[in-house]
Amino acid sequence: MSFTRVLIANRGEIARRIQRGCRKLGLESVAVFSEADRDAPFVAEADHAVCIGGAAPSESYLNIDAILDAARATGAGAVHPGYGFLSENAGFAAAVEAAGLVFIGPEADAIAMMGSKIEAKAAAEAAGVPVLPGYRGEDQSDARLLDEARTLGTPFLVKASAGGGGRGMRLVTDLADAPEAIASARAEAQGAFGDPAVFLERYAPRARHVEVQVLGDTHGTVLHLGDRDCSLQRNHQKLIEEAPAADLPDAMRDDMLSAAVRLAQSIGYRSLGTVEYLYDPARGEYYFLEMNTRLQVEHPVTEAITGIDLVEWQLRIGRGEALSFAQTDVQFDGHAIEIRIAAENPAENFRPETGQITLWAPPAGVRLDSGVAAGSVVGHHYDSMLAKLIVHAPDRAGAIRQAVAAIDGFAVGGVGLNLSYQRALLTHADFQAFRHHTSGLPEMFPDGWTQPTPDAGDMALAAMVLHLHLAPAGASPWESLGSWRLTAPAGRPGTASYWTTSEDEPIRISGAPAVLAAVLPDGQTITAETTALTGGHLSGRIDGIPFSRIAHVERAGNHWRVHLQTSAGMIVTDLCTLEDQHLTRAAGGSGGADLLSAPMPGAVAEVRVAPGDTVAAGDTLVVLEAMKLLQSLPAPVAGVVTEIYCAPGDTVAGHAPLVKLDPEE
Missing domain, CATH: 2.40.50.100 (RNA polymerase II/Efflux pump adaptor protein, barrel-sandwich hybrid domain)
Known part of the structure; x- marks a missing residue:
């Protein structure tokens, strides 16, 4: 089981995370990459890299033969699947072992058993772990499923046996809708997983999602590393994760932890795994949902509160090492929160965002597991999650404050991210009071969520940022603005004008850095003294009170984009100069409503x-x-x-x- 080189059958931030784990143990890493990822950071940072196919996952990251060929060509002795792609594919794990390589994960039989939701629930019942009432039988006929649905009663879920992430899942609140729900769940399950089998399960409308991290070695030891709460979800996809799970009765927590260990022991589990539960506070009960047989996206919050490097121990267990600590040695410190950072626009129904990242200025002092950097291209072939922001504080309230502060200091250009939406979740009263649940987003935002916009003061400061950016250091802006200056014939000597996309009238800036005045379209004037734009910060005084805001400027097509830290978070303001206005008119428009x-x-x-x-x-x-x-x-x-x-x-x-x-x- 000895190896010195590990092939990472994944991409992005998790590939970089596993590379760090390899370096910690003195192991070499092999990156496999698609044509679309040729210039990605995880490729450049690997000790060895092999292109395994085209951009489509089926041609690369899901191509088992190409991955094994790359392992043989580079002399890798082990394969780490990360998460997603082939990480829970029992056939892939078996193929790795058959090729004489070490699969960094559990045995193929355990993956197959837990990959079938029906088999997994049967194993949980056998281990004495409570499961939701429902039907999980082999008879998949319409008549049997509809009969069981009537017995179960509404509301209930139709779920794909081989499913995950909300695929192949339908909620039924009226028995008349059951036939259509079963048919559509089957069709989606067949298309997504190649398996049309479904099962029925009682639906708990205000439940929480609580999970337990387990760790087992090849010598028969299985431990738990505490619990996490992942209840803030959209379409069954986690948005924010935290550890430990807050507001959980001690007896309930202890029972969940011991049940997770019991289940893992009953199937002879090795490596990392996560036992996931549905917790119903109204009934005071919890139920087994599934077991994920891989490293989880949210593993950093467990690392933060335990101080245990989970990737390191995955690799050590792969080498056959025994756990060097006992259950009583695992201690829990403080509270950790992870925010998933995705390239999507929540204000437009979470429309995916693609393009090149032109600005990447993350906050300092917090953990950021990222798969991208300035210059990275975000394409449409892969999942929209680009990075994860992790904070750790003595208590939950402190962790929330740290997370909000980190988001407020994060500027990204070229590709839109969901940071403002995540900030809205963190600062929402329901989240802070722990009233949220797995289907609670409509309650939190009954009228939908809208992107925050700059107020008058923020717009004035954004115009000042651009004004200072365009003036060379040490020069009077009235000597350097060139074609952007409106001179005496326009009636406003020494005034520069900047237009936002929402106003016909400009913001007019006059004066010098010692005293800058901004006149807004509504006539309001805001004056700032001793203004300076240095090192990504705008500083100065307003009404004698000093301020310092994170500020970045980038060129975005035919206009300028100013990223400015405000009390509502990082706000982006698009501004045009007079020259931009003329160039846009000269270029003309394209397309149309038709x-x-x-x-x-x-x-x-x-x-x-x-x-x-x-x-x-x-x-x-x-x-x-x-x-x-x-x-x-x-x-x-x-x-x-x-x-x-x-x-x-x-x-x-x-x-x-x-x-x-x-x-x-």
Whole structure:
């Protein structure tokens, strides 16, 4: 079981995290990468790197033969699957072992057993772990499933046996909807996992998601490393994770921990694993959900409160080492929170964001597990999660404050992220009081969530940031602004003007750094003294009170983008100079309301119309797949379809024309 070189069958931030674990133990790392990831940080930082195929996961990160060929070619003695992709594929684990390599994870039989939700729940019951009432039988006929549904009663869930992440799951609140729910869950399960088997389970509407980290070696020792709460979820995808689980009765916590260890022992489990529970506070009960047989995305919060390097111990166990500590040696310190940072726009139904990262300025003093850097290209082929921000404090309130402060100091350009949304979750009264639950987002934001916008003072400061950025150091801006200056013929000598995208009238800046005045479109004037833009900070005084804000400026297409730290978080303001206004007018516009264009690069999954079809505004014309999500693209206007520029299976670029309409008169 000895090895000195580890192939990492994954990408992005988890590949970099495993590389750090390898370096800690003096092991060499081998990165495998797709054509799309050729310039990614995890490739550059590996000791060895091999391209294994095209950008599509099926051609690279899911290509077992290519991965094993790369392991043989580089002399790797072990394979670490990370999470996602092949990490819970029993066939992959068996193939690695058959090739004479060490699989850094549990045995294939354990992966297969826990990969079937039906088998996993049977194993949990056998180990004395409570499970939700429901039906998990082999008879998959419609008649049997509908009969069991009537016995179970509503509300209940139809769930894919081989599922995960909310795929193949349907909520039934009316028995009349059960046949359609079963049929659609089966179809999605077949398409996503190649297995149409489903089961029925009672639905707990205000439940929490609590999980227990277990660690087992090859010598028969199994320990728990505490619990985590992952209740803040959207579409069954975790958003924020924390350890330990707060507001959990001590007796309940102890029972969950011991049950997780008991289950792992009963199946002879080795390596890292996570036993996940549904906790129903109203009933005072918990139920087994599933066991994840891999490293979890949220493992850093457990590392933070225990001081135990989980990746290091995965590798040590892979080498056959026995755990060097007992259960009583595991101590828990403080509270940790992890925020998943994703390339998506929550204000537009979480639309995936793609493009090149032009600015990457993370906060200092906190842990950031990231797969990207300035210059990285975010494509549509992979999951939208780019990084994870982890904070650790003596208590939960302190951890929340640290997390908010870290988000407020994080500036990213070129690709939109979900940081403002995560900040809204952290500062929401329900989250802070621990009233949230797995389906609670509609309660937290009943009218939906909107992106925060700068107030008058923030807009004035953003214009000052750009003004100082455009003036060379040491020069009077009135000598250096050139074509951006409005001079005496315009009636405002020595005044520079900047337009936001939402105002026809500009923000006018006058004066010098000693005293800068900003006149807003509504006539309000804000004056700042001793202003300076240095080292990514804007500083000065307003009404005699000093201030210092994180501030970054970047060029974004035909305008400037200012990132400014405010009391509402990091706010982005798009500003145009006078020259930008003239250049945009000279270039003219393109497209129009009669043209449906791709909002991002992606693969065309469906085209739902044909030439000659009459459509209403909002009708779905094309379904685009990007970042593992399906995006329904609606008709921008009512009219008749005149031309279609794409077909199912096509890969299209961002802003590519898809459907042309003849608008309704």
